[in-house]
Amino acid sequence: MPVATSFRDRLARLRVDLTPWRASRDFRILVISGTVFYLGGMVGYVALPFQLYQLTESNFAVGAMGLVTIAPLVIFGLYGGALADHVDRRKMLVITGVAQILICAVLLGNTRLADPQIWIIYVSGALNAIASSLQRPSREALFPRVVRHEQMPAAVTISSLTMQIGQLAGPAMGGVLVGTVGVTWAFSVELIGLVVATLLYLRLGSYKTREHSTPPSLRAIGEGIGYAFRRRDLLGTYAVDMVGMFLAMPIVLFPAFATEVLKEPKLLGLLYSAEAIGAMLATLTSGWARRVHHHGRAVVLATITWGASVGIAGLAPNIWFAIAFFAVAGGADMISGLFRAVIWNQTIPDEMRGRLAGIEMLSYSLGPLGGQTRSGLVADLTSVRTSIVSGGVLCVAGVVATAIWLRDFWGYDARTDEHAVRERELRTTAG
Structure with a gap:
């Protein structure tokens, strides 16, 4: 019996600690919204290069999307971090979420055209990189505010687990959709995910920064x-x-x-x-x-x-x-x-x-x-x-x-x- 008990105790020590999930409502909202957001985003991650390749039959054209997004990532990642230290972080999540909804709607509309425009895809990709770069610092900066200090290892683990679910399920779902019913349906799924996640962000509490915080x-x-x-x-x-x-x-x-x-x-x-x-x-x-x-x-x-x-x-x-x-x-x-x-x-x-x-x-x-x-x-x-x-x-x-x-x-x-x-x-x- 002591041996069995010891073995069960060792297994229990390996299990993910769910204390932050049980203790914090806003942590649950951040995790659920982030999961939905990431899952939908990974579907679009498959659909966008697939559509580009369909239209151009060029690997370079697909790879060029990375070149288009590097500058927005650097510039607006830093600026988004400065914004996150000056404004209400919940508002930043909602505003950038709405921006991403509009960008995805443009990509969806482009698929419905008789002759989808390649320049729309590149411009939308750059704009989406800007919105994502502005949003992510605010989301990351919220985590220490919604859980206790000693719960951070468990909170990071739970958040990482949901991202891994998105990494596994999102591309698989996107691949099935573009291979069976086409990119229009894939962008539609991404759009639904963005809308649901942004509505969940609205349910967060207000997290204002210091009264005399440094302007961006x-x-x-x-x-x-x-x-x-x-x-x-x-x-x-x-x-x-x-x-x-x-x-x-x-x-x-x-x-x-x-x-x-x-x-x-x-x-x-x-x-x-x-x-x-x-x-x-x-x-x-x-x-x-x-x-x-x-x-x-x-x-x-x-x-x-x-x-x-x-x-x-x-x-x-x-x-x-x-x-x-x-x-x-x-x-x-x-x-x-x-x-x-x-x-x-x-x-x-x-x-x-x-x-x-x-x-x-x-x-x-x-x-x-x-x-x-x-x-x-x-x-x-x-x-x-x-x-x-x-x-x-x-x-x-x-x-x-x-x-x-x-x-x-x-x-x-x-x-x-x-x-x-x-x-x-x-x-x-x-x-």
Whole structure:
């Protein structure tokens, strides 16, 4: 009996902690609306490039959408962070949600034309990148306001789980829709998701910033960037993630890896799903995370595991070996993301949270974009295997070097860190 009880206790420690879900109404609204929003968005994520390729039969035309969205992501991600520190964050979610509804309606209307216009797709893609970049910092900045300080690891885990559901279900749904009933239905599903999510945002409480908060400006953005660079623990969260993603991002090589190296083109979809499956398994067994206090160390070790797993997958003798190690990589990446988010949400002052959320968005967006370019270039100069394996090796070496450089990040302890202690005391005093 004691052995059985001990085994049940160990399993219980692995389960996702649902305390924030039970304790906070607004947290539930944020999670549900975010799930609906993300699910619909991923359907559109499949439909838009599919329609572009149908109209142009050009891979470059599809890839050019990424070029169109980079500048809005950088400019409005930073500006959206400054806005989030000055205005009511609920209003920002609603206004940008309405903007995305209108943009999606334009894309839907374009599909109904006898001759759909390509320029409308590009303009809509750029406008949607602007709206998303303005919205995300406000949403991220709300999470520390709707849950207790000690509940942040559990809150981040629950939020991550819903995103992973969207990553798995959204593209699958989008693929079925565009392949059977067409892009019009896919954009219709996305539109419904945007409307439902925005109506849910209306039910949130009002979360105004300080009365004398800094108006959005270049100075305000500069203050946020300066704050991030002065704090070496925050700098570590950005640097480690960007090093890991830039050096070991293999996704662009999956078609060639499955077709030319592993000779299994029919199983290509499993390569794309492997990381999401690994991330979901890691999330569902992440109850242990609430007992970890050295969050910087956890980020470093998880990112090293990510790089090592990608490198080993590149040596795979068959596709199942590769899928298994890409799943391990996905789980490690999820754990790294979990502890990075906990550091952000437990230590950044509320008056800076929006601007720092904008910087965070750039750090985990630009790293993968650069990593895809690096992987493709190295593969063309050498081989697909060499690109994947060398990326994994360089990632491990780069993360170790970064951890040595930023020793404060490696030694970060949530129980004693001055910023975490201050925020814990402030939130306790505030109720």
